[in-house]
Amino acid sequence: MTAESVITGQTSGELPADRFLDREEGWLRFNQRVLELAEDADVPLLERARYLSIFAGNLDEFFMVRVAGLKRRIATGVAVTSATRHHPDDLLQHISDFSRELMLRQARCFHESVAPALAEAGIRIVRWDELDAAERARMHEFFHGSVYPLLTPFAVDPAHPFPYISGRSLNLAVTVRDPQTGRTMFARVKMPSALPRFIDLGADRFVPTEDVVAGHLQVLFEGMEVLERHAFRVTRNADLEVDEDETDDLVQSLENELRRRRFGPLVRLEVEETISEDAVAILRRELGAEDREIYAVPGPLSLAGLDRIANLPRPELRFSPMVPVEPQDLAHDDFFDAVRRRELLVHHPYESFTTTTERFLALAAADPRVVAVKQTLYRTSGDSPIVESLIDAARAGKEVVVLVEIKARFDEQNNILWARKLEEAGCHVVYGVVGLKTHCKLALVVRQDDDGVLRRYCHVGTGNYNPSTARIYEDFGLLSADPEVGEDLSDLFNHLTGFSRKAEYRRLLVAPSALRDGLMRCVQQEMDNHRRGLPARIRIKVNSLVDEDIIDALYEASRVGVPVDLWVRGSCVLRPGLEGVSETIRVRSILGRFLEHSRIFVFENGGEPQVWLGSADLMPRNLDRRVEALIRIEESAQRARLVGLMDLAMADSTASWRMEPDGGWHRVTRDDAGERLLELQSALRSDRHLRAVDG
Structure with a gap:
């Protein structure tokens, strides 16, 4: 039987038509498992808060990419019935229903379980009405000194069109009345992105930013009567579309798309469940939101901001610290000697990323016997020591080639900045193959050893060259001086930087x-x-x-x-x-x-x-x-x-x-x-x- 026949049902009759599940539902069920960790009372308390934050951030990205992509395909007429035989519009409705259920479940977890447990531990997220006199006085001072200068209320009337609401921004929908004319007006106030999601009151007490702003609306709308105010939040399409065959400058085209990302179509409108029908009607009309795109949930919205609280220095409420170990083969021997003697398999974060992968590239930059370094970068940290090692290698006169994937979703701007910094240092920077993202994790170091032989030392990994995520992402890396692996990486880098149709390798697929x-x-x-x-x-x-x-x-x-x-x-x-x-x-x-x-x-x-x-x-x-x-x-x-x-x-x-x-x-x-x-x-x-x- 050929490989093709495996997928055509030739072995034992036709496979049933309902053998697949919807990918979108599968992803939501994954995020549901994250939520179940937040609901688990056996998980350390601040880690439960972190899981609530992760759940919220995951769901944002799901709407920004998966839901946005499905909506775009429907709008352009290219959406087809899925493998589960769900019509795309029916699938959107199912996603909406499932997401709504999960968002309400997250709110229940926060209000009925995590927040009360935090309060018992002396960590309180309080609303404006719960602040004592001293806290209010401190917040008045904070508002006038650090918040008020950043605020711009936008009224909505015939002379003031409805303002653009950027994706993932937190806003207040405010209804005010002019006591002289009796006229009622709607306004929007955006929470400044420079402010934290929860403002520290001291003594492990926090208040949502929108509550501090809401407590001072009379300052913004002086002489007006504030009738109601409610938080709302918009999620927009954040997928990028760059036609690599039609652009002469991929970086410039991508930067233009990044500027347009914040203006993408709406895919979700979150509102506090206490919001009035009139306010929802205005938001629905002005934002062009369908009923199924509106999610009314208990406040506070945007619980992704709980990550700050999860980082509080309360070790008794967090996972116990772990010190990654250095592989025994590297503990006493010269790094390159150890790798030349036998391949090393390292398992992060249990085994140190710093003393293995980071060290490998730092040594390559400093070693005068190293003549060339080649590496792929998909995602890395903002202060990456790995990028600094590549820069040091280039400044030391070594041949340095870096393939930077500038289309890595949500890391595009960061990678563009790194690419320019690498170029300025003298590295040869390549942006990959037209039409493809370069996702492989490869590093190749060429060194002339003491015996005069020019050897290739290689790293092939499952995870990104990102020291920050290496502390929390489970990944493997293989360090090798095997000539076959060296030949493979040389061939693959030549394919990535030049023109080649090579398909067969020795130890690589x-x-x-x-x-x-x-x-x-x-x-x-x-x-x-x-x-x-x-x-x-x-x-x-x-x-x-x-x-x-x-x-x-x-x-x-x-x-x-x-x-x-x-x-x-x-x-x-x-x-x-x-x-x-x-x-x-x-x-x-x-x-x-x-x-x-x-x-x-x-x-x-x-x-x-x-x-x-x-x-x-x-x-x-x-x-x-x-x-x-x-x-x-x-x-x-x-x-x-x-x-x-x-x-x-x-x-x-x-x-x-x-x-x-x-x-x-x-x-x-x-x-x-x-x-x-x-x-x-x-x-x-x-x-x-x-x-x-x-x-």
């Missing part, structure tokens, strides 16, 4: 040229091995599983009896446990202190597991519209380590969310006897190979 077919061949091999009575099994860990062709291949593998274990953090549109379709497929999800971000692919291969790790999720964009790279793990101990991690995550004795055939998830944290199941991330922190330190 690269998208879009060969990754999809390579994975299909691996699935097919497991099916063939199972038929021959050889050990066969598929284990996959990804952030998202939505590619229909890959899913159909996994269904066919299950239909012939191959066990399939899927560890999916986010959206999954495959349906496990369907009779005659996916009975051997199990899907698990693990969320916790660290964001599970690595991608691992394990194929049993007749008893000699073939293991890959890299940057690619199982989504059409990753397989067909991005440059991605997976590297094959060769050392048996490292393969066993990754297989063991997969098996531990999928074990019934490990706490996880488990997916049902209908797309629902249920969280399992205790066994039948009521004993707590093993928490994977806690187990990895306390592994005997790691020196986790609790404060």
Whole structure:
């Protein structure tokens, strides 16, 4: 059977038409799992507040990208019925209903659980009416000194058109009456973006910014009678559209699009549930919002601002601190000697990103024997030591090539700034391949060693070169001096910086040229091995599983009896446990202190597991519209380590969310006897190979 036949139903009849779930619902169910962590009283209190913040930020991005994209396709007439046979308009309504349910659930969690628990711990988020006299006096002074100069009320009348409401801004809708004429007017007051979401009153007491402004509306509307005021918030389409084939300057075109982003069409209007029907009618009319785009929820809105409170220095209310360890191979030996001796597999954040990946590039910049450095950058931090190392290398006269992906969503402006800084330092900066995003995580250092040999030292990772997120994102990186890996990275960088149609590599599977077919061949091999009575099994860990062709291949593998274990953090549109379709497929999800971000692919291969790790999720964009790279793990101990991690995550004795055939998830944290199941991330922190330190 060919790889193509895996996805056409030729093995055991046609696959059922309802075998896929909606991707959008799958993503909302992922965010629901984040919310369940906020609802969990066993999670440290400030971390619960952080999960509420993460949930809110996630939902913003979902509307700005996924909902906005669906609306745009409907408006342009290119939307088609989804694989679940939902008409696009029906899908929008389902998204609206599900999102509304989740937003109300978040509000209940905050008001009925997290906020009361914070109050018991001495941390209070209070409204204006709850401030004592001293606090009000302090806020009066704060308002006049730090808020009032930033405010601009906009009246709405025939001489004053309705003002533009920027995306994700928090606003007050104010109704005032002129006592002399009796005339009623509507006005909008925007909360200054320079202010924190919650203003610190001292003694771990906080008040929403809009309450401080609302408490001083008479200053803004002197002589008027304030009838009502309510907070509202707009979410807009933030996707960028740049035709790379039609632009002469990609950076300039992208900067123009970034300026237009804040003027994108509305996709959601949030209002406080106490708002009057008249005020909602004005907002609906002036903003062009449909009824299903309006979400009335209890205030305060914009709970993404809880991240500041989650960062309070109250260690007893947060996860215990962890000190990442340095791999033993690097503890006593010269870095390059250690990598030359054997490949090193590092697991972040349990093993230090600073003493491995950052150190690798810092040493490359400082070592006079290093002659060239090449690297991809997709996302990095605002004060990136990695970028500084690249700049130092260029200033030291080394050949430095950096591929900066300036189309990385929501990091476009940051990456443009870094690209210009790198160029000014003398680095050769490339913006990738036209029509593709470069998402692979690669670094190549060329060094003339003491023996006179010019060697290539390589890093292939699953995560971004971002020291900030490396502390909370779970990722793997492979450091290697294997000549085959060096040849592969040289070939791939030459493809990215020049013109090449190379598709076949030695230890890499690269998208879009060969990754999809390579994975299909691996699935097919497991099916063939199972038929021959050889050990066969598929284990996959990804952030998202939505590619229909890959899913159909996994269904066919299950239909012939191959066990399939899927560890999916986010959206999954495959349906496990369907009779005659996916009975051997199990899907698990693990969320916790660290964001599970690595991608691992394990194929049993007749008893000699073939293991890959890299940057690619199982989504059409990753397989067909991005440059991605997976590297094959060769050392048996490292393969066993990754297989063991997969098996531990999928074990019934490990706490996880488990997916049902209908797309629902249920969280399992205790066994039948009521004993707590093993928490994977806690187990990895306390592994005997790691020196986790609790404060």
